[in-house]
Amino acid sequence: MMNYGLKSQHSPLQELDGRSKLISLAVIFSLVLIFSHPLYMAVLLTLVLLVWWIARLPFKLIKDLIQFILMIGIIILVVQIFFYPGTTNLLRISKPVPAIGFSGYITLEGILFGVAMVLRLVVIMVVAPLMVMTTPLPELMLALVKLKVPYRFAFIMTTALSLLPSIQNHAAIIQQAQLCRGITYDAAGKFLTKLRASAALMVPLILGAFRDSQTLDVAMSSRAFGAPVKRTFLLESHFRPVDYLLLAFTLLLLVGGIYLRVLGYGTY
Amino acid sequence: MARENIILCENLDFIYPNGVQALHNITLAIEPGEYVAFVGQNGSGKTTLVKHFNGLLKPTHGTVRVFGEDTQEKKVSYLSRKVGYVFQNPDDMLFCNSVEEEIAYGPRMIGLGLEEIGAKVERILRELELDNQREIHPFALSLGDRQRLAVACVLSLDPEMFVFDEPTTGQDYFGGKSIMMLIDQLHAKGKTIVIITHDMPLVAEHARRVVVMNRGQIALDGSPEQVFRQTAQLRQLSLRAPQVTLLAQNLGLKDRTILEAASMIRWLAEDYLPAPGVMQGEQA
Numbered sequence: 001m002m003n004y005g006l007k008s009q010h011s012p013l014q015e016l017d018g019r020s021k022l023i024s025l026a027v028i029f030s031l032v033l034i035f036s037h038p039l040y041m042a043v044l045l046t047l048v049l050l051v052w053w054i055a056r057l058p059f060k061l062i063k064d065l066i067q068f069i070l071m072i073g074i075i076i077l078v079v080q081i082f083f084y085p086g087t088t089n090l091l092r093i094s095k096p097v098p099a100i101g102f103s104g105y106i107t108l109e110g111i112l113f114g115v116a117m118v119l120r121l122v123v124i125m126v127v128a129p130l131m132v133m134t135t136p137l138p139e140l141m142l143a144l145v146k147l148k149v150p151y152r153f154a155f156i157m158t159t160a161l162s163l164l165p166s167i168q169n170h171a172a173i174i175q176q177a178q179l180c181r182g183i184t185y186d187a188a189g190k191f192l193t194k195l196r197a198s199a200a201l202m203v204p205l206i207l208g209a210f211r212d213s214q215t216l217d218v219a220m221s222s223r224a225f226g227a228p229v230k231r232t233f234l235l236e237s238h239f240r241p242v243d244y245l246l247l248a249f250t251l252l253l254l255v256g257g258i259y260l261r262v263l264g265y266g267t268y
Numbered sequence: 269m270a271r272e273n274i275i276l277c278e279n280l281d282f283i284y285p286n287g288v289q290a291l292h293n294i295t296l297a298i299e300p301g302e303y304v305a306f307v308g309q310n311g312s313g314k315t316t317l318v319k320h321f322n323g324l325l326k327p328t329h330g331t332v333r334v335f336g337e338d339t340q341e342k343k344v345s346y347l348s349r350k351v352g353y354v355f356q357n358p359d360d361m362l363f364c365n366s367v368e369e370e371i372a373y374g375p376r377m378i379g380l381g382l383e384e385i386g387a388k389v390e391r392i393l394r395e396l397e398l399d400n401q402r403e404i405h406p407f408a409l410s411l412g413d414r415q416r417l418a419v420a421c422v423l424s425l426d427p428e429m430f431v432f433d434e435p436t437t438g439q440d441y442f443g444g445k446s447i448m449m450l451i452d453q454l455h456a457k458g459k460t461i462v463i464i465t466h467d468m469p470l471v472a473e474h475a476r477r478v479v480v481m482n483r484g485q486i487a488l489d490g491s492p493e494q495v496f497r498q499t500a501q502l503r504q505l506s507l508r509a510p511q512v513t514l515l516a517q518n519l520g521l522k523d524r525t526i527l528e529a530a531s532m533i534r535w536l537a538e539d540y541l542p543a544p545g546v547m548q549g550e551q552a
Contacts, residue, residue, distance in 0.1 A: 170360075176324050177360040179344040180353040181421055182377035203363035207407060 011056040012242075013134040018143025020243040021131055024250045028127050031257045032120045035266035038112050041119035048127050055134050065125050073118045080114030081106055109268055137162050142235050151231065159216070167209065174204050272336065273297040274429055274460050275321050275351075279330035282316055282484075290316040292484045293330070300428070303461045305471040305492075308481035309506055314464045317481065318431050321462065322351035335428075349378065352422035356433040358414040361421055362406040367398055370406050370417060374424045388424055396420045396450065412443035419450060429460040436467060448474055469510040472496065480505060 013021070032044055052062070066073075083100075086107025096104040131140070137158045144154035178200045220226075260266055275298040282291040290313050298304060306314040319325040320332045323339040323346075332339045335350055355361055364370040371392050375385045393399040396416050401409060406417055415435065422430065432451060436444035452474060455461045465471060471478055471492055478495040480488035482505050488495050496502070496509035497517070509517075 173355070173357075174360045176319070176344075177353075177355045178363075179324065180322060180348045180355070181361060182345050182348055182374045182425060184343070184345045184377075200363045204360050208359065 011054060011134065013051070013055040013130070015240075015242065016134075016246060017237050017239055017243045018135050018139045019146055019237070020239065020246045020250075021135060022140075022143050022147060024246060025127060025131050027250045027254045029124065030254065032123045034257060034261050036113060036116050036120075036268070037266045038116040038119055040266045041116050041123060045119055045123050045126070048123055048130070051130055052126065055130055057129065057133055061129065062126055065129075066122065069121055069125055073121060076117050076121065077114040080117055081110045084110035084113045086110045086113075113268070132161060138235055139237065142233055142237055145233075146237065152226070155225075163209075163212070166212075167205070170208055171201060171205055174201055174208075272300070273333070274300050274302075274335060276333040276336075277317075277320065277327075277330065278333075280317075280320065280327050280332060281329040282313075282320070282325060283328045290484050294484075294486060296479070296486065296489075298429075298460065298462070300460055301455075301458055303455050303474065303476040304463070304479060305475035305477070306462065306464045306479050306481060307466065307468070307471060307507060308487070312481040313484040314481045315433060316484075318433070318462055318464060319353075321429070321431055322353050323347040324353065345377075348422075348427070349425050350427055351429045351431060352425060352427035353431045354415075354418050354422050354433065354435065356435075356437055358411070358418035359407070361418045362414065365405060366403050367406060367409070367417055367420075368393070368402040371420050371424050374421055378425065388426075392420045392423055396423070410443075412439055412446060415439065415443070415447050416450065419447075423454075427459075429462065430454055432461070432463045434464055434466070436465070436470060444470075468496075468508065469512065472510045472513050480507065 028044065028048065032041065035041060035044075049062075052059070082102055084107065085101075085103070086105075086109030088108035089105040090108055090111070091106045092104055093106060094102075094104050096102065135143070140161075141154045141158040144157065145151055178197065183197050183200055257266075275296070277294050277296045280291055280294040280296075281289065283289045294317060296317075306318060308314050316325060320327060320339065321334060323334070323342055323344045326332075326340055334342070334347055337347075339347060362370055364373055368389060371389045372385050375388055380388070390399075393402055396419065398413065398416060398420060401413065406414060409417060419430075430451070435447050435451065439447060448470065451461055451463065463470075463475065475492055478488070478490065478492050479486055480495060480502070487505055488498055488501065492513075496513045499509060499514075499517075502508060508514075
């Protein structure tokens with residue numbers, strides 16, 4: 001499981017303003033959604049991996065992330081291969097089954113679209129930690145607020161992110177406590193045992209999360225959260241030349257991507 | 269004749285995955301029937317050490333033997349039948365829909381027969397005075413009762429040794445007393461007890477051996493009277509003997525007499541404490 005509490009070593013990405021990183025993130029998300037060709041996805045993935053390298057984040061995390069989404073990726077690939085309405089037939093595997101939209105053929109377009117969708121998922125999964133792990137949460141919240149995201153929404157987002165490491169730690173403690181009651185989490189293949197163990201983990205974890213959220217609610221209320229005044233921020237952020245450079249590059253990427261898409265590239 | 273050790277740690281080092289070395293070259297033996305208290309500042313390695321006693325953590329270097337068996341080769345589910353571990357927060361251990369189901373869960377997991385499970389659950393419910401609450405959802409119980417239930421869950425696996433991580437934390441005076449009485453009863457039945465605590469009066473009153481941890485090493489190890497006499501060393505470790513023990517020491521009482529005097533002073537003090545109802549009335 002990924003360690004959400006991990007922060008990157010000092011890197012150029014930490015020097016950037018939170019707003020320029022958020023805008024770049026939004027542009028990457030937009031580009032992966034407007035293209036549906038594996039080649040274009042591969043280019044975006046290469047770009048994201050390059051940024052990952054610049055951010056000095058451990059590449060082992062990418063391996064963990066891919067393991068995490070492996071099953072979903074395989075399902076997406078198989079579904080697209082079988083059900084994408086392609087025109088270049090490669091292999092006939094059965095009679096057509098119109099009721100479920102299956103033509104009976106595996107098509108080239110189906111394979112390419114399936115690969116593109118898996119790459120899309122990988123890009124989204126890999127790009128998100130770049131933001132979280134290179135930006136301290138107060139800076140992230142300030143960036144969201146400066147981008148006119150309502151303060152309450154920004155607070156919910158950053159609080160959720162800040163709670164992830166503590167939820168992970170709590171889950172580890174609960175697992176240890178359950179092990180002491182004779183529960184085994186490593187019963188490979190025994191579906192029912194795993195299901196029972198999951199219930200044993202989830203009940204105290206969810207109840208604990210509810211209790212923590214109630215405590216947080218009281219703590220926030222007692223510290224004037226939601227007071228009907230303009231709040232003061234302790235942090236200040238300013239755009240620097242490197243932020244303008246990043247934004248110019250990002251804008252170029254977005255305009256170029258939209259232009260290519262309008263010309264009909266990046267899809268079938 | 270020397271008795272066989274229940275726990276034997278030899279040259280134990282433990283390093284967490286983040287690189288923090290929590291234990292340094294620990295060598296320690298615990299014999300059957302002992303009542304050991306582990307004390308020390310937060311981060312001194314108490315919990316890390318006792319989590320080796322049932323295989324929750326495995327040594328980075330060195331060995332830990334539980335009833336002669338190397339924990340590296342055994343699963344927690346196996347060792348938990350020999351060493352029961354009651355966590356500080358009972359809520360981490362509870363997840364069933366009723367007290368009864370909660371107690372029965374462990375025995376079901378280890379494959380006991382239905383009849384045996386039923387008899388065991390009845391006996392534990394009675395012994396821990398939870399029989400009137402058998403159908404209640406565990407999270408509807410008071411903290412004290414949830415702590416008792418957590419003990420009941422571990423007791424249902426019938427271990428020879430119990431580890432209690434800060435059993436009185438968060439409990440009121442009477443809740444704490446009640447759980448300590450329960451632990452004393454287990455000890456009286458011959459079970460080996462290990463507790464982690466910051467409560468020095470509790471150590472003086474209940475434990476027969478004190479292990480003081482500091483920065484992942486054992487700083488002091490001995491009977492409460494031996495350890496509490498090391499006032500200068502305790503001060504260096506930011507610890508302090510209980511006031512009653514210090515008073516008894518200042519009165520010139522020695523060794524076991526110190527603890528007996530301390531207990532006597534405490535009993536006298538308790539005679540003057542108001543009953544629970546009166547205390548609640550005062551608070552209201």
